[in-house]
Amino acid sequence: MLSRDAQNLYWMSRYLERAGHISRLLVAQFDLIHDRPTSDIEKGWRRIYGSLHRKPAGANLMSIQDDDFIMLLDAYTLVDDLAFEPSNPDAVIGLFGKARENARQIRNILSNEIWSSLNVSFLGMKDTRLKDIWSGQPQDFFRSSSISVRTFCGIAEATMYRDHGWHFFRLGQLVERIQLTCSLLDTHLKLFPIKEQHWEMHWGGLLEICVARGAFRRLHSVEYNPDKVIDFLVGNILLSNSICHGLSEIQKTLQIISGTTGSRQPNEADWYIGKALALIEYEWPVRDKANDVSTLNILKQISSEVLEIDTQIDKTYFNYPIQSTSGP
Amino acid sequence: MAKHHQLSTPTKTEEASKSESGLFSNYEMDARFYDEMFEANGQPREHCRILWETLNSMPIDQIVKMQEQAERSFLHDGITFSVYGDEGAQERIIPIDFLPRLINLNEWNFLEKGLTQRLKALNCFLTDIYTEARILSDGVVPVDLVYGCPHYRIEMAGVTLPHDVHVSICGSDLIRDNEGYKVLEDNLRTPSGVSYMLANRKAVRSSLRTLYRSYSIRSIGHYTDLLYQSLAEIAPSGISDPCIVLLTPGVYNSAYYEHMFLARDMGIELVQGNDLLVNNGYVYMRTTQGPRRVDVIYRRLDDDFIDPLVFRPDSQLGVPGLFHTFRLGNVAIANAPGTGVADDKAVYYYVPDMIRYYLAEEPIIPNVETYLCREPEGLEYTLDNIDKLVVKQVGESGGYGMLVGPHASPEEKASYIEEIRSDPKNFISQPTLDISRSPSIGEQGTIPCHVDLRPFILHGKKTRIVPGAFGRVALRPGSLVVNSSQGGGGKDVWVLEH
Numbered sequence: 174m175l176s177r178d179a180q181n182l183y184w185m186s187r188y189l190e191r192a193g194h195i196s197r198l199l200v201a202q203f204d205l206i207h208d209r210p211t212s213d214i215e216k217g218w219r220r221i222y223g224s225l226h227r228k229p230a231g232a233n234l235m236s237i238q239d240d241d242f243i244m245l246l247d248a249y250t251l252v253d254d255l256a257f258e259p260s261n262p263d264a265v266i267g268l269f270g271k272a273r274e275n276a277r278q279i280r281n282i283l284s285n286e287i288w289s290s291l292n293v294s295f296l297g298m299k300d301t302r303l304k305d306i307w308s309g310q311p312q313d314f315f316r317s318s319s320i321s322v323r324t325f326c327g328i329a330e331a332t333m334y335r336d337h338g339w340h341f342f343r344l345g346q347l348v349e350r351i352q353l354t355c356s357l358l359d360t361h362l363k364l365f366p367i368k369e370q371h372w373e374m375h376w377g378g379l380l381e382i383c384v385a386r387g388a389f390r391r392l393h394s395v396e397y398n399p400d401k402v403i404d405f406l407v408g409n410i411l412l413s414n415s416i417c418h419g420l421s422e423i424q425k426t427l428q429i430i431s432g433t434t435g436s437r438q439p440n441e442a443d444w445y446i447g448k449a450l451a452l453i454e455y456e457w458p459v460r461d462k463a464n465d466v467s468t469l470n471i472l473k474q475i476s477s478e479v480l481e482i483d484t485q486i487d488k489t490y491f492n493y494p495i496q497s498t499s500g501p
Numbered sequence: 502m503a504k505h506h507q508l509s510t511p512t513k514t515e516e517a518s519k520s521e522s523g524l525f526s527n528y529e530m531d532a533r534f535y536d537e538m539f540e541a542n543g544q545p546r547e548h549c550r551i552l553w554e555t556l557n558s559m560p561i562d563q564i565v566k567m568q569e570q571a572e573r574s575f576l577h578d579g580i581t582f583s584v585y586g587d588e589g590a591q592e593r594i595i596p597i598d599f600l601p602r603l604i605n606l607n608e609w610n611f612l613e614k615g616l617t618q619r620l621k622a623l624n625c626f627l628t629d630i631y632t633e634a635r636i637l638s639d640g641v642v643p644v645d646l647v648y649g650c651p652h653y654r655i656e657m658a659g660v661t662l663p664h665d666v667h668v669s670i671c672g673s674d675l676i677r678d679n680e681g682y683k684v685l686e687d688n689l690r691t692p693s694g695v696s697y698m699l700a701n702r703k704a705v706r707s708s709l710r711t712l713y714r715s716y717s718i719r720s721i722g723h724y725t726d727l728l729y730q731s732l733a734e735i736a737p738s739g740i741s742d743p744c745i746v747l748l749t750p751g752v753y754n755s756a757y758y759e760h761m762f763l764a765r766d767m768g769i770e771l772v773q774g775n776d777l778l779v780n781n782g783y784v785y786m787r788t789t790q791g792p793r794r795v796d797v798i799y800r801r802l803d804d805d806f807i808d809p810l811v812f813r814p815d816s817q818l819g820v821p822g823l824f825h826t827f828r829l830g831n832v833a834i835a836n837a838p839g840t841g842v843a844d845d846k847a848v849y850y851y852v853p854d855m856i857r858y859y860l861a862e863e864p865i866i867p868n869v870e871t872y873l874c875r876e877p878e879g880l881e882y883t884l885d886n887i888d889k890l891v892v893k894q895v896g897e898s899g900g901y902g903m904l905v906g907p908h909a910s911p912e913e914k915a916s917y918i919e920e921i922r923s924d925p926k927n928f929i930s931q932p933t934l935d936i937s938r939s940p941s942i943g944e945q946g947t948i949p950c951h952v953d954l955r956p957f958i959l960h961g962k963k964t965r966i967v968p969g970a971f972g973r974v975a976l977r978p979g980s981l982v983v984n985s986s987q988g989g990g991g992k993d994v995w996v997l998e999h
Contacts, residue, residue: 175771280579281765495785
């Protein structure tokens with residue numbers, strides 16, 4: 174497969190995964206806005222902006238330091254920033270647009286169904302402005318964009334030929350998901366330390382964002398024990414959105430790709446994925462659960478290994494140096 | 502005189518007549534223009550009778566709805582072209598006119614012969630001018646016209662190609678007036694439009710399926726099979742299963758959809774310049790499994806951009822070293838560099854002479870009458886008759902850079918005359934053509950609109966033409982310009998089996 178095509182597939186799925194994640198963050202935040210006191214709403218905003226490592230465009234203009242923008246900016250401004258702000262590289266609409274641009278580059282290898290699904294979603298939302306939806310049910314817009322991403326992934330699963338393209342598409346999705354989950358858990362734990370008592374909606378909301386609430390309830394019933402929630406999201410191999418499951422899938426996918434590449438050098442990404450899986454397998458179960466720092470350290474290490482995997486994928490398959498005509 | 506498409510030069514006697522009932526009740530004929538559907542007396546032509554009867558029984562709302570649905574599906578499926586303006590790139594669809602244009606088999610056979618003859622002569626011409634240049638030394642075509650043409654590539658001198666194929670894909674624009682079919686121009690560099698031909702057919706066939714079935718219509722669905730075969734046949738010698746790629750300038754090119762469509766349908770990679778590299782005299786593409794050798798490049802970018810080491814040094818779109826590899830015979834490029842000299846608007850004048858010179862035959866399809874401003878008589882005639890002529894710059898295409906005398910203001914004409922006087926070699930002129938018309942859907946029923954045809958002629962070891970064409974229609978009232986960038990639309994062309 175053409176390296177540029179593989180790269181476009183990889184980034185298309187990363188952008189869509191991110192768009193779906195931010196949409197779900199906003200849906201969860203609307204739940205807080207409707208039901209919870211100001212302090213919870215404020216923490217909800219901090220969770221979003223902290224996990225995305227971002228400040229709203231207005232905060233910079235107003236020279237607001239630290240996280241004080243949360244107190245100074247209203248919900249309309251913050252939602253607008255996260256969903257529609259053109260200068261925000263991770264605004265939901267912008268992410269759909271970028272994914273579509275990636276898809277346009279590789280339309281020749283996408284099925285018509287995949288392209289139409291993404292194109293129709295994008296065309297349906299590209300001219301939407303927050304003022305158009307604010308007076309109604311704005312959360313429906315984000316619920317719908319999250320569903321669009323899931324629908325897209327389902328169509329891709331059903332129609333994509335299982336060549337390298339499919340595997341790079343999967344890699345992008347998995348790498349992005351793990352990085353976003355690590356970052357979300359990191360911010361969440363800092364805002365809601367396990368030892369402290371918190372209203373269960375924060376933990377239920379966390380599961381909702383990670384599309385894990387239903388599965389969690391089937392396993393653990395209705396009690397949102399923070400320890401169990403964290404364990405579920407990180408270490409449950411049966412949960413398709415867990416970090417553990419994602420790492421395991423990355424490993425399998427990389428093995429399929431490198432197994433078909435003949436004379437290639439050993440794949441360094443394999444080494445980093447091994448390290449990340451070892452963390453889950455050996456360090457995660459014995460961490461000091463009473464001490465959040467221990468949990469946060471492991472998450473940080475996993476995130477760092479996944480970042481390396483991303484770098485190695487780029488170096489090995491997309492932008493490798495060409496020494497001779499016999500192959501890299 | 503047509504109600505909706507008035508031309509500003511009512512110089513001839515107007516003999517208006519109306520066709521009869523239903524959808525066509527307000528359709529007005531004009532004897533100046535050949536009508537593709539109706540005889541001069543307003544009766545449908547024999548091969549169009551079923552079409553006429555079927556359409557007459559359909560409410561216009563239904564057809565308009567079908568047209569809108571098709572256009573919406575074009576947008577959703579991304580069947581678009583890009584237009585660049587002050588607000589950046591915009592993706593637009595080519596509007597579809599749902600009423601097909603019908604061509605009977607005899608007419609098509611005539612066109613096929615004429616187009617085959619023409620492409621054969623053009624390939625002979627290109628082989629000749631880049632090797633022995635006999636046609637120039639024999640004085641059939643002026644030497645300075647060829648060597649002074651900006652599209653003549655001195656770098657191609659001495660290059661011989663497999664089967665002498667310089668042009669593998671040709672799109673010739675045909676018009677019809679009361680005298681018959683004529684070639685308006687040949688597109689020999691990177692002709693586009695074939696994907697819209699196929700998309701229009703798909704849309705019209707699925708919406709008008711009963712009508713479609715009531716005719717025996719020749720299929721065009723195998724175009725990409727023929728294209729692949731033609732490209733495979735020009736591969737460097739000794740390669741039985743060549744690796745073929747389509748080289749695109751990228752998503753911002755106006756014809757990107759077409760590039761994507763063709764690559765996908767042929768099952769070949771759609772590459773950009775930075776996907777390719779040259780090493781040890783061969784071209785490779787960068788894949789996830791390492792570099793892979795490329796044998797044939799169907800390029801959809803202009804000569805200027807294909808190799809910055811030979812042509813424009815600032816090109817970011819091409820592949821350094823590609824031309825050298827091509828000269829070595831290690832990769833084929835379709836169409837070959839330097840083919841633009843044969844579709845120059847002044848060289849066009851000599852195509853009938855080329856046919857006589859190389860093939861010893863009379864041209865089957867004539868050219869449109871053309872005056873070369875580089876010749877004193879042509880210049881004088883053009884300046885004296887500018888009110889009646891269409892004046893074109895020889896290097897422009899797409900309907901740009903031309904003056905339609907009968908429609909131009911005195912200021913525009915004065916300014917254009919200045920330009921012609923300062924550089925006569927850069928201009929040709931042609932009479933304002935009485936281009937044929939065909940019914941299109943208007944707000945109140947059908948209206949007559951001017952139409953042309955762009956069939957695609959392929960050439961590898963032999964010539965192949967799918968029986969059909971990208972039909973274009975001037976949807977803008979009063980316009981003779983069918984180009985999609987200037988208000989033109991697409992029209993399905995049905996070539997009948999009988």
